[in-house]
Amino acid sequence: MRVTSPLSSVAPSPCAGPAPNTPQPAMLLQAVFLLLLHCFACTLGQYELCKSLVSTDDGSVWEQYACQPKTASMKDHMRIKVDPQGITCGNPPERFCTLENPYLCSDECDASNPDLAHPPQLMQDKERNALLTYWQTVTWRSHPEPLLANISMSWNKTLELSDDVLITFEYGRPTVMVLDKSMDHGRSWQPYQFYADDCMDAFNMQPKRVGDLSPANITRVICTEQFSRWVGSKNDKNVKFEVRARFAVFAGSRLQNMDSLYTRMESMKGLRDFFTFTNLRMRLLRPALGGTYVQRDNLLKYFYAISNIEVPARCKCNLHASQCLMLDGNLQCQCEHNTTGQDCQRCKKGFKAKSWKAGSYLPTPNGTPNTCTLAGSPSGSNCECYGHSNRCSYIDYLNIVTCVSCKHNTRGQNCQHCRLGYFRNASAELDDEGVCIECNCNQMGSVHDRCNSTGYCQCKDGATGAKCDDCLPGYYWKQGCYSNVCDEEMLLCQNGGTCHQSQKCICPPEFKGVLCQQPRCEAGKDCNAASSLHLTTATLLLCTLLAHLLATFTPH
Numbered sequence: 001m002r003v004t005s006p007l008s009s010v011a012p013s014p015c016a017g018p019a020p021n022t023p024q025p026a027m028l029l030q031a032v033f034l035l036l037l038h039c040f041a042c043t044l045g046q047y048e049l050c051k052s053l054v055s056t057d058d059g060s061v062w063e064q065y066a067c068q069p070k071t072a073s074m075k076d077h078m079r080i081k082v083d084p085q086g087i088t089c090g091n092p093p094e095r096f097c098t099l100e101n102p103y104l105c106s107d108e109c110d111a112s113n114p115d116l117a118h119p120p121q122l123m124q125d126k127e128r129n130a131l132l133t134y135w136q137t138v139t140w141r142s143h144p145e146p147l148l149a150n151i152s153m154s155w156n157k158t159l160e161l162s163d164d165v166l167i168t169f170e171y172g173r174p175t176v177m178v179l180d181k182s183m184d185h186g187r188s189w190q191p192y193q194f195y196a197d198d199c200m201d202a203f204n205m206q207p208k209r210v211g212d213l214s215p216a217n218i219t220r221v222i223c224t225e226q227f228s229r230w231v232g233s234k235n236d237k238n239v240k241f242e243v244r245a246r247f248a249v250f251a252g253s254r255l256q257n258m259d260s261l262y263t264r265m266e267s268m269k270g271l272r273d274f275f276t277f278t279n280l281r282m283r284l285l286r287p288a289l290g291g292t293y294v295q296r297d298n299l300l301k302y303f304y305a306i307s308n309i310e311v312p313a314r315c316k317c318n319l320h321a322s323q324c325l326m327l328d329g330n331l332q333c334q335c336e337h338n339t340t341g342q343d344c345q346r347c348k349k350g351f352k353a354k355s356w357k358a359g360s361y362l363p364t365p366n367g368t369p370n371t372c373t374l375a376g377s378p379s380g381s382n383c384e385c386y387g388h389s390n391r392c393s394y395i396d397y398l399n400i401v402t403c404v405s406c407k408h409n410t411r412g413q414n415c416q417h418c419r420l421g422y423f424r425n426a427s428a429e430l431d432d433e434g435v436c437i438e439c440n441c442n443q444m445g446s447v448h449d450r451c452n453s454t455g456y457c458q459c460k461d462g463a464t465g466a467k468c469d470d471c472l473p474g475y476y477w478k479q480g481c482y483s484n485v486c487d488e489e490m491l492l493c494q495n496g497g498t499c500h501q502s503q504k505c506i507c508p509p510e511f512k513g514v515l516c517q518q519p520r521c522e523a524g525k526d527c528n529a530a531s532s533l534h535l536t537t538a539t540l541l542l543c544t545l546l547a548h549l550l551a552t553f554t555p556h
Contacts (some may be wrong), residue, residue, distance in 0.1 A: 009544040040301075046258065046365050050322050050336035064337060066359035067368025071162035074155060074311040075124045077331060081152045082120045089138045089303070090117050096139050097301040099172050099230075099290040102555025105300050109136055123151070123306045132307060134170045138304035140287065143294060149284040149304055153311070154186060157324075157331040158343050161275040163312035165241035170305040175228050176202045179241055182279040191279060193241055194223035199231070210245040215264070218246050219274040230291035237307075243275065262361035276316060319359025319367060320344035338372035347372035352387030352431040353407070357405065386431040388415035409436040421449045442469040444480040476502045485514060 021343035050067035053060045082088060089096070090111030110116040118136035125133055129398030140147045167178070179192040196202035205223040213220060227239040231491040244255070251261040265272050287302045296300070317333035321344050324333050337359070338351040347356045351372040360368040383392040385403040388410045394401050406415035409422045418424055418436035428435045441449050441457035445468030451457045459468035461483030471481040476490075484491055486499035493505035497516030500506055507516035 006052075017110045028177055029366040046262070047319065047361070047367060048322055050320070050369070064369040064371050066319040066361060068317060068319055069314045069324040069333070071312055072312045074159060074313045075309055076152045077326065078155055078309075078311065080120045080122060080123060081154070083150050083152075086118060087137050087149045090134045094141075094414055095140060095300060096303060098296065099288060099301055101296075102290070102298055113167070115349075118305070123309050127307075132170070134305045135309035136170075136305040137284075137303045140294075140299045143296060145300075146285065148303075150282070151306070151309075152186065153280045153309070154208065155278065155331060156185065158183075158276060158278050158316040159311075159313040160272070160316045161241075161243045161277070161311075161313050164243050164245075165280070165312075166308070166310040167282065167306060168237050168308040169239060169288075170237065170307050171303070172230065172290065173227060173237065173239055174284050174287055174304060175230075175289055176286040177228075177239070178283040178285065180281040180283065182281070183273070183319065185278060186279045187230050189279075191221050192280070193221060194226050195225075195239060196223060197228040198223060199223035202250070210242045213249065215249055218249050219270050221398060222297075228287060243312075247268045248442045259364040262364055262367075266360055266362050280311065301478075315343075319361070320369070335371045338374070345434075347387060347431075349429065349431065350374065354385075354390035355387050374449045383414065385415045386410075387433075388431075409438070421451075421457045423451050423453055440467055442467050443463045445469055445471075459514050491515065 041186040054063040090107035093110040166206045175197045180189045194448040285295040320339040321333040357370040387401040391404040422436040439451035445463035446457040462475035475481040484502040495511045496506040
């Protein structure tokens, strides 16, 4: 019998029924979306508990489960950045028109007037008192240059999408845009989905819908025309990144077979990573055109405006936490299973008898917690391997227990040393996966690929530096360090010679030697006399030849 501990109590179900107060019409759409979001969370209600008290013959004991936080609207926690600088309208104040009334240009954007300003934070605010608020760019006044804008969203936390991303555009959806994601806090980006009114023209891609995808290619990045074409209706405002439809490929259209989805999450390579991100970015590449070509006589009707961004997601806690709270300005998993870290991505100190592992959805419905084990416990084979091995072996003739197949570039009886070619990371604990750093000795400049405890390699003659990738004074680098033949300070070329790349003295004709230090004529010999004799002999021969020629052609 499974008995829930008071420590893991569950809040009242948000799907129980509507609130007693009826929402105002302006808030109806948002209320409906949140209701769907909450009900979707109920559908994914598995894995909400990390542990519960279970009665056994030996008394009550904790039973551990794989667990994850509930899905939530992440727009309340996101940090928005807009670029390029000056893309937001209002500075200086500017008039704009709409596609529905292209020549009634009575609206104004003015950053100095709160009633007329459209700053970026209005993309994530809550609409109150039936007042629609939105961020807006400058108009396309610099046509034919493209009107480009980037909206970057960050959370300083790894998240997992749990429903459709929904972006609401006012005054027309872009005809061309890209949704990007990052998994390393914005250091690198990759496309999530392309959007265009003509995918072939914009991205040289065949248009597709999520419904065209199969289980085998569900993580494929596609270009869709579904949310970009102009239909002339103010109600067609939303651009989606469809998550629910992808889940439905495995769980059915009503997401009733969630066990199938969770099984695929474990077995299909890249599926969980596809829904995982730290940052999102929208690249707006061309605004709504109203179904026509750009009308250059009225560029005030072309701009971007976004009133809302919904990102339904949950904190990624590697199935080691059921709660994620805002602490010190950042989302933080409340880790269980003896794990720690912002994403519960490592074992607590003292609980590393075996390597850390993410929890598993399988077997459903409770999964496998993969709890970190106390060092020295039976599951650690009574041998401390600092989390670098989960197997031990008894060596009979030495009467010792030793760790087997040490990972993370460690070695030794307890995986406490670094492999040859690696050295200890002084800033890391012994049980850290990054405890051993590669020496990276330069093959040309070092004796071998090993280094000392501080990371310095053993250098060949003339080489220097921590990695032996530099040369000492008096040496030059050419796939290794070689002694300088000459230089500009110590090893000067003599007798007017010039130094070429520290490798060779180029000598004048009358000198030779490495440094042009030796005359070409040996001592005791009259080089000038020899030259004169040689010249005289040559001259005599030439004169004799000329005389013979003259005698031949002179008439008798």
